[in-house]
Amino acid sequence: MLPSVDAAPFQFDQKIYHEDVKTLASDEFEGRGPLSKGEKLTVEYLENAYKAMGLEPGFGDSYRQAVPMAKITADQNMQLKIDDLVFNNGSDFTARTEQVLPQLALNNSDVVFVGYGINAPEYQWNDYANLDVQGKTVIILVNDPGFATQDPSIFKGNAMTYYGRWTYKYEEAARQGAKAVFIVHETAPAAYGWNVVQNSNTNTKYTLVDEDKNQSYIGVMGWIQHDVAKQIFKAANLDFDKLKDTAAKPSFNAIPLNLKANLSVKNDIELATSYNVAGLIPGTSQGDEYLVMHAHWDHLGKTIKDGKSHIYNGAVDNASGVAGVMQLARHFKQQKLAPKRAILFTAFTAEETGLIGAQYFAAHPPVPTKQIVSFLNIDGMNVGKGVDYILRYGENVSELETYLDNAAKAQGRSVKADPRPQNGLMFRSDHFALAKQGVPGLMFMSLGDTDPEYISHKYHQTADDYNPNWDLGGVKQDLALISDIIEKLANNDDWPKWIEESDFKKRRAEDAR
Incomplete structure (x- = not known):
């Protein structure tokens, strides 16, 4: 029998929760794409809700934090050519850029296989050792050698490290001077199918903009299908599967394929401002110390494919989380006694395209990061029935895990380790941007844990819709x-x-009080 939470001080208003998710995930909000009509409606909805609750503005005299961004829409009529091989966009590969340029081209770019594309001194691992990839195209394996070997002595074994994330691979290749990256997709190590890669990378994307138009970023951010990689390596008279096994060993050395890559990426660019949203409950005796409660408001927006409109409403990811944060804000605002510490309720833009709103907030917080105690993040809730456990992402990461243990115990629930540590969820949501600034956090996510069909049929797809028949027992508890x-x-x-x-620990030490 599942534990009851009726006696808990938190009172769940199921009707309001349903209405919030229904509204945020409606077709009218067009998938809550940044810099769209959907953003305007979403930001207004959140701002008006925080005002109605009586929360103070979270950014000085405003509920909004302006986030300067570029909206980049790549022309999808492109082909990748590697020597005599020709590959089709979408079905065979994806390519985009965060450089703010109308056109970017690979012209007879040398192709090099760099294994997992990792430079990690603490693991005595450097796939770029004694290698010059300046201006070249690198092919990289997804995830990290620990997952490939399932050896706990290599990286963290089955549990992905940040070195396994695609974001890191692009960043490191850029630091090494490469012009383009193509990550080889495989469903198990990537943790999602090719459909997710295709949906996420063949429509409008967003990026922060620096003074140099992001010229330090990698030029081409690409993915290729597993079978495409095999064809490329065969053209180089190499066996992809054998080299993949070799790449999981510390003795691996990068291999030039002696092939040339050609690709033209044409972009439609719009410079615009998106917004983070926040409402504040001021603290009393420790009012200069902040606790942040968060869920990202954005999803994938609306696209036109084959002459038809497709709306990615993102009901679970992450209208469910935004509605949850709003419930928590209402609850704490209604308490008779104000908290000692300030509580900031936030919703950031452009999480889905690389934690952009979170990165901007982390670099420009309303108070210094040394005054932020912790960052709690909801990225998808269990909209089904309650369960007798709560998931923990990461292990022995921070002392916040003790708070999770105690809260679960008070409900009669157990704490269950992340069932898919190989997916690297620790590094895939907004709390990670704050962690890089030294702020410890907890993530609460139920994407597919209680609905096995979610990842395969709904995650980042048009089927992630609001359902009035959701039980919401999991949300309540x-x-x-x-x-x-x-x-x-x-x-x-x-x-x-x-x-x-x-x-993260080193960064926090820099902010030591």
Whole structure:
């Protein structure tokens, strides 16, 4: 029998929750794409809701934080040519750029296989050792050698590290001077099918803009199908599968394929401003210390394919989380006693295209990061029936895990380790941008854990729609648990610390109080 949360101080208003998700995930909001009509409606909805609750503006005198962005729409009529091989966009490969340029081309670019594309001194691993890839095209395997070998002594074994994330691979290749990256897609190590790659990379994308129009970013950000990689390696008289096995060993050395890549990426560029949204409950005796409760408001927006309109409403990912944060904001605003610490309720833009709103917030927070105690993040809720456990992402990462353990125990629930550590969810949502600034966090996510069909049939697809028949028992119990954690953190003197040695821990030490 599942534990009851009726006695918890948090009171769940199921009717309002349904209405919030229904509205945010409606066709009228057009998939909540940044810099679209959907953004305008979403930001207004959140701002008006926070005003109605009586929350103060989260950014000085405004509920909005302007996020300067570029909206980049690549012409999908392109082909990738590698020597005599010709590949079709969408079905065989995807390519885009975050450089703010109307056109980018690969002209007879040398192709090099760099294994997992990792430079990690702490793991004694460098796929770029003694290698010059300046201006070249690199082919990289997805995930990291730990997953490939399932050897716990290599990286973290089955659990993905940040070195396995596609974002890292693009960043490191850019640091090495490469012109283009093509990541080889395989469903198991990527944690999603090719349809997710295709949907996420063949429509409008967004990026922050620096003074140099992002020239330090990688030129071409690409993916290729597994079978395409095999064809390319065969053309180079090499066996892809054998080299893939070799790449998972520390002795691996990068291999020039002696092939040339040609590709032209043409972009329609719009410079515009998107918005993060935040409402504040001020603190009392420790009002200069902040706790942040968050869910990203954006999804994939609307696209036109084959002459038809396709709306990615993102009901679970992440209208469900935004509605959850709004419930928590209403609850804490209605309490008779104000919290000792300030509570900031946030919703960031452009999470789906690379944590862009979170990165901007982390670099331009309303208060210094040393005043932010922790960052709690919802990225998809269990809209089905309640369960007798709560998922924990990461292990022995920070002392916030103790808060999770205690809150779960109070509900009679257990804490269950991430069932898919190989997916690297620790690095795929907005809390990670704050972690890189030293702020410890917890992520609450139920994408596919209670609905096995979600990842394969709904995640980043048009089928992620609102359903009035959702049970919402899982939402109710998880919001009660999160409320318990917020209440404790907002009213004690604790500063949860990082446990494992990491760049996050080093960054926090720089902000030591």
